[in-house]
């Protein structure tokens with residue numbers, strides 16, 4: 628068993644949130660992406676929401692044209708988004724559940740409850756050469772559904788774990804982390820590549836990086852917030868160091884090494 632490196636995808640949605648608060652062009656999410664990449668990001672993630680509350684269509688086009696690293700497009704499984712993705716051809720697409728009323732992507736996708744619809748979407752995106760992931764909770768039923776749908780990648784929703792830590796609920800946080808670790812192991816054994824994201828900060832990213840099955844983290848809100856104090860380049864470098872510290876713990880009790888594939 629070999630340890631795979633862990634990639635950092637920087638989600639630049641909230642640069643667009645700030646820009647849109649006043650309209651105009653500043654701050655530019657593409658400039659943020661370039662700074663993040665120069666500081667060590669392995670890819671850029673952007674969520675084109677149905678209501679266009681932050682990232683806009685023109686942003687994803689400019690990101691695709693201008694950044695020199697993979698673009699991961701987060702999107703709902705709608706005909707409109709599939710059409711946009713098929714034209715844009717990002718490196719990857721992460722299918723997320725989406726409700727207009729929510730502040731952020733609050734829960735995982737119910738892959739088990741919509742297998743046929745998702746199989747069609749995953750197939751259409753894969754035919755366009757896009758690597759598709761499903762954003763799901765670390766539940767065996769959802770992981771098994773991702774396999775049966777034919778998605779090569781899952782992204783495990785880490786929000787409940789991060790919320791439990793932030794609330795000081797130690798027992799709940801431990802239970803959530805164990806659930807994530809078990810899910811990552813199950814998915815890895817089933818042949819899926821495992822990503823994780825939502826709500827991660829320096830501490831939680833370090834801990835998640837100690838799970839060898841997890842090969843990519845997608846992180847946005849904390850990094851963009853931290854950039855206000857430290858600058859985006861510095862925040863990304865600190866995140867990269869935190870993830871490297873976590874990876875260096877592999878082999879310690881309670882961590883797992885990933886299977887080579």
Ligand code: PXP
Nearest residue numbers: 732762824825826845846847848
């Ligand atoms: N991964 C997915 C699938 C997401 O929907 C989001 C939020 O847009 C993230 C990662 C990043 O979460 P956060 O902004 O809390 O770091």
